[in-house]
Amino acid sequence: MGQASNLGQDLKVRETVHAFFAGRAGVIATMHGKERVITPLLGDALGITLTVPSGFDTDRFGTFTGDVARAGNQVEALRTKAIAAMGHTGSTIGISSEGSFGPHPLLPFATLNVELVLLLDSEKKLELIGEASTMETNYARRAVRNLDEALDFAYRSGFPSHAIVVKVNELNNSPRDIAKGLITETQLAHALQVALGKSTTEFVWVETDMRAHLNPLRMSCVGAATRDLVDRVYNLCPQCGWPGTTTVQKRGLPCGWCGEATEQVSAVEHLCRHCGYSTEEVSVTRPTTADPRWCNRCNP
Numbered sequence: 001m002g003q004a005s006n007l008g009q010d011l012k013v014r015e016t017v018h019a020f021f022a023g024r025a026g027v028i029a030t031m032h033g034k035e036r037v038i039t040p041l042l043g044d045a046l047g048i049t050l051t052v053p054s055g056f057d058t059d060r061f062g063t064f065t066g067d068v069a070r071a072g073n074q075v076e077a078l079r080t081k082a083i084a085a086m087g088h089t090g091s092t093i094g095i096s097s098e099g100s101f102g103p104h105p106l107l108p109f110a111t112l113n114v115e116l117v118l119l120l121d122s123e124k125k126l127e128l129i130g131e132a133s134t135m136e137t138n139y140a141r142r143a144v145r146n147l148d149e150a151l152d153f154a155y156r157s158g159f160p161s162h163a164i165v166v167k168v169n170e171l172n173n174s175p176r177d178i179a180k181g182l183i184t185e186t187q188l189a190h191a192l193q194v195a196l197g198k199s200t201t202e203f204v205w206v207e208t209d210m211r212a213h214l215n216p217l218r219m220s221c222v223g224a225a226t227r228d229l230v231d232r233v234y235n236l237c238p239q240c241g242w243p244g245t246t247t248v249q250k251r252g253l254p255c256g257w258c259g260e261a262t263e264q265v266s267a268v269e270h271l272c273r274h275c276g277y278s279t280e281e282v283s284v285t286r287p288t289t290a291d292p293r294w295c296n297r298c299n300p
Helices: 002-020 035-046 072-090 147-156 185-198 216-233
Strands: 026-028 050-051 093-103 111-121 126-134 141-144 164-167 178-182 204-208 246-251 265-271 278-281
Touching: 002 035, 026 035, 026 072, 035 050, 035 093, 035 111, 035 216, 072 093, 072 111, 072 126, 093 216, 111 164, 111 216, 126 278, 147 164, 147 185, 147 204, 164 185, 178 185, 185 204
Parallel strands: 026 050, 026 093
Antiparallel strands: 093 111, 111 126, 141 204, 164 178, 164 204, 246 265, 265 278
8 A cells, every 4th residue: 555655656746847847858968978877867757858969068168187177166067067058059958967086085095986967947947966976986097107007007997898098197288198088909009109109207197087988887876866866856845846855964963961962863854945845854763862972072
């Protein structure tokens, strides 16, 4: 009975979302194949047609190889790309994706891939961002002196299913000093020979190509971020039915010993940015006090 009820609710939410976007079409700001995972998930969920604009260069907004600096932070770059794609095509719905790679904030020597996927609807004044993160990434670089060292790095990085980049210098390369998308030993050998010929040292640099169409691990994380975006779209306001009700964890659960507020979650707040409806949910299964080990006073 419960499963049938949930299925009925899911179908009703889907119908509401499809009605919200009825008759619309959107554009995906990509030139690196992200539509392969975004379109089946998001297009079906919203009930709209998604296309990729022809002649649209996303590399001008930043490259992983560093020859073009990113336009602002990750969220700003998302908006910039989506707005540009909408202007390029005249669409009122823009989808964009942006990834970042860096040290894990909690685990030393671990690399974290964070992917964001944006839905921007200028007609309905709606902006939603899906997010996913993973340590399942091959993001790496290495200085090499010869083909054997380059091949060792490449195969450890998932080559040839994951492409390789060769750069003359670690930083400050011109586009002519970078060879991207290398997926065969012949390509890698030729690019290495050219780079070594330009290098003023005995080293050149090899690194993983992090563009999504040449990096299946990253493409998988883009898919996860898209699924998170779908979940956010389907989180409808119970009052006005608007997609994208924000769920915020409220912290401050009191310590069980001293009553001091901790960083543990005390309740979950649901907020609709369209009509302002707000409700606070306190789970009956959630503890009413926090374990003292989370208290800065009792366990400094």
